[in-house]
Amino acid sequence: MAIIHAMEGTRTQDQATEDRIFDAANAVFLEAGFDGARMKEIARRAGINHSMLHYYFRTKGQLFDDVFRRTAKEFMPPILETLRADDDLLSKTDAFIVRYHETLRRNPHMPAFMMQELRRNPQALGELAGSMLGEVVGILQVDIAKAVAAGRIRPISAEDLIANLLGLCVYPFLARPMLEAVFEAETPAYDQFLDNRPETVQRFMRHALAP
Amino acid sequence: MAIIHAMEGTRTQDQATEDRIFDAANAVFLEAGFDGARMKEIARRAGINHSMLHYYFRTKGQLFDDVFRRTAKEFMPPILETLRADDDLLSKTDAFIVRYHETLRRNPHMPAFMMQELRRNPQALGELAGSMLGEVVGILQVDIAKAVAAGRIRPISAEDLIANLLGLCVYPFLARPMLEAVFEAETPAYDQFLDNRPETVQRFMRHALAP
DNA sequence: AAGTAGTTCAACAGTATTGTTGAACATTTA
DNA sequence: TAAATGTTCAACAATACTGTTGAACTACTT
Numbered sequence: 001m002a003i004i005h006a007m008e009g010t011r012t013q014d015q016a017t018e019d020r021i022f023d024a025a026n027a028v029f030l031e032a033g034f035d036g037a038r039m040k041e042i043a044r045r046a047g048i049n050h051s052m053l054h055y056y057f058r059t060k061g062q063l064f065d066d067v068f069r070r071t072a073k074e075f076m077p078p079i080l081e082t083l084r085a086d087d088d089l090l091s092k093t094d095a096f097i098v099r100y101h102e103t104l105r106r107n108p109h110m111p112a113f114m115m116q117e118l119r120r121n122p123q124a125l126g127e128l129a130g131s132m133l134g135e136v137v138g139i140l141q142v143d144i145a146k147a148v149a150a151g152r153i154r155p156i157s158a159e160d161l162i163a164n165l166l167g168l169c170v171y172p173f174l175a176r177p178m179l180e181a182v183f184e185a186e187t188p189a190y191d192q193f194l195d196n197r198p199e200t201v202q203r204f205m206r207h208a209l210a211p
Numbered sequence: 212m213a214i215i216h217a218m219e220g221t222r223t224q225d226q227a228t229e230d231r232i233f234d235a236a237n238a239v240f241l242e243a244g245f246d247g248a249r250m251k252e253i254a255r256r257a258g259i260n261h262s263m264l265h266y267y268f269r270t271k272g273q274l275f276d277d278v279f280r281r282t283a284k285e286f287m288p289p290i291l292e293t294l295r296a297d298d299d300l301l302s303k304t305d306a307f308i309v310r311y312h313e314t315l316r317r318n319p320h321m322p323a324f325m326m327q328e329l330r331r332n333p334q335a336l337g338e339l340a341g342s343m344l345g346e347v348v349g350i351l352q353v354d355i356a357k358a359v360a361a362g363r364i365r366p367i368s369a370e371d372l373i374a375n376l377l378g379l380c381v382y383p384f385l386a387r388p389m390l391e392a393v394f395e396a397e398t399p400a401y402d403q404f405l406d407n408r409p410e411t412v413q414r415f416m417r418h419a420l421a422p
Numbered sequence: 423a424a425g426t427a428g429t430t431c432a433a434c435a436g437t438a439t440t441g442t443t444g445a446a447c448a449t450t451t452a
Numbered sequence: 453t454a455a456a457t458g459t460t461c462a463a464c465a466a467t468a469c470t471g472t473t474g475a476a477c478t479a480c481t482t
Contacts, residue, residue, distance in 0.1 A: 017429080035246035036331070039470065049431045054471060115385055116327050120247070122388040133393045154418070159394050159404055160411050163383050171378030174326055174385060177333040182344045183370050193370055200371050207365070208419035228459080250440065260461045265441060 018056050020046045025053075026067050030109040033116045034064050068117060071110065072128050078103050083136050089143040090152065090209070093165060094202050100169050101198045111170045136162070153209040164208070168201045229267050231257045236264075237278050241320040244327045245275050279328060282321065283339050289314050294347050300354040300364065301420070304376060305413050311380050312409045322381045347373070364420040375419070379412045 024046035028037045039060055043050035057063035078099040082092055104111070118125055125133075140158040147153045172179060172194060180190050235257035239248045250271055254261035268274035289310040293303055315321070329336055336344075351369040358364045383390060383405060391401050 032331075033244070033246065033327070035244065038468090040468095050470090051431065051472080052429085055429080058471095060470070112326055112330055114389070115323055116244070118388040119323055120243075122391075125389060125392050129392070134395045137394060156415075159390075159396075160408075160415075162393065163386075163390060163408075164379055164412075164415060166386065167378040167382030168375055170386075171382055172374050175374075175377065175381075177329040178325070178336055179370075179374060180333075181336050181340070182373065183348060184345045185370075197371075197374075201375075204367075204371075204375060204419050207421065208415045210418065210421075249438090251438095261440090262442080262461065263459085266459080269441095271440070 017046075017048065017052065021048065021053060021056055021063075022067065025057075025063050026071065029064060029067050030071070030107075030113045033113065034060075034120065037064075068124065069128060071107075072114070072125065074107070075103065075110065075114075076129065076132065079136065080132065083139055088152070089140075089147040090206060092143065093205055096165065097169060097201050097205070098198050101194075101201075104169065104173050105194065108173050108176070111174045115174065151211055154211045156209065165205065168204065169197075172197060228257075228259065228263065232259065232264060232267055232274075233278065233281075236268075236274050237282065240275060240278050241282070241318075241324045244324065245271075245331065248275075279335065280339060282318075283325070283336065285318070286314065286321065286325075287340065287343065290347065291343065294350055300351075300358040301417060303354065304416055307376065308380060308412050308416070309409050312405075312412075315380065315384050316405065319384050319387070322385045326385065362422055365422045367420065376416065379415065380408075383408060 021042070025037075025042045027045065028042045032038075032041075037060075039053055040050050042063075043053055046052075053060075053063060057066065079096070082096040082099055085092060085095070087095070137158045140161060144153070144156065144158060144161065148155050176190065179185075180187075183190065183193070185193065232253070236248075236253045238256065239253045243249075243252075248271075250264050251261055253274075254264055257263075264271075264274060268277065290307070293307040293310055296303060296306070298306070348369045351372060355364070355367065355369060355372065359366050387401065390396075391398075394401065394404070396404065
């Protein structure tokens with residue numbers, strides 16, 4: 001009983017407000033980027049007075065950093081887990097394509113946001129990910145060598161493979177406003193296009209890599 | 212003589228200043244985006260007092276629109292000309308890949324800039340390009356049908372072809388800061404990677420489309 | 423119940439940024 | 453060369469945005 005009360009107290013309320021602010025900030029930063037985001041708008045969406053933002057997160061930069069950090073970390077697992085798996089290259093790329101598309105469908109603004117902010121501060125990613133990222137090149141080099149030796153794929157550099165794979169997956173999300181115009185597609189039609197992408201990309205990759 | 216003098220007069224000076232402003236604005240907007248750009252900074256780079264910006268271009272929005280319009284138009288010719296050519300699909304895609312990479316090497320910030328600003332105002336492109344863009348889907352549908360009938364490629368939708376082609380070309384420019392971290396590549400190494408991209412992408416596309 | 427810690431917000435302050443004005447200067451035209 | 457037109461800039465004005473303070477309020481603790 002005492003414990004329950006303690007957990008319903010100001011600390012809990014505090015947490016709830018902090019979360020509401022965080023979610024609102026996440027949404028606004030993702031939509032507008034750091035420069036375009038307004039503290040007022042974040043406060044409005046969180047349903048609080050704007051001075052609360054400063055109470056909880058000191059400054060705009062601080063709040064942004066927290067949001068950016070979490071958002072960046074959300075995109076690591078699908079990449080690393082699938083690539084670290086004990087499997088052959090083509091199975092890994094297939095799995096990656098599916099998992100990455102799932103993540104992208106849930107966070108469609110993420111890639112554009114990430115691009116934009118990494119351009120403002122190219123160091124940010126390195127500070128977060130450390131050497132984790134460099135690992136994937138090494139893994140893929142081994143997998144490629146094996147697959148080539150087994151005659152399952154033609155040779156390709158790990159760098160090109162990564163660029164091609166990510167480009168094929170991410171571009172339709174990054175360039176959505178442009179592609180919608182080019183395709184003269186309404187929103188539902190474009191969503192359907194995106195639904196079919198994982199399979200399309202899998203086929204495309206397998207053909208492209210075939211010996 | 213009179214003509215020469217007339218051309219060296221205020222009109223010409225006017226033009227020169229306007230161009231300097233325009234170029235500076237182009238650079239700043241491309242680097243920082245609309246929200247991140249500062250009129251002060253544009254004036255500084257143009258080597259003039261900041262009030263001149265308002266004299267020539269009224270408002271920040273006006274100046275931006277002019278820059279955006281010109282920048283967007285610079286990216287149309289390589290797309291349309293190569294795709295309109297009287298040639299078979301694979302020759303067209305090969306030509307497109309080379310020409311588009313040339314354009315991208317000259318304006319490496321363009322794609323990220325375009326993405327960012329189209330997210331702020333998705334209508335902008337439609338207002339500029341009108342139906343020109345829709346045309347490419349139609350052209351490609353015909354080319355694909357012919358190439359499939361001739362047994363030169365396997366079937367693929369024009370939409371997926373466009374998304375794949377653009378994604379493969381543009382992504383290394385869009386995601387440069389990220390890929391440089393992943394590849395643990397310094398600037399010259401990444402430039403070399405980009406040098407090899409056109410040929411790599413050509414091969415990749417041809418394999419992927421092969422029947 | 424009084425004290426303590428934590429939460430909320432309205433009003434205020436400081437700063438950055440955009441936009442305006444007017445006067446001095448330069449160039450062209452007549 | 454005098455009037456007209458166009459160019460430049462320093463100083464000013466207006467606004468938008470971020471950040472601060474203090475007082476009222478709530479809930480928990482003893």
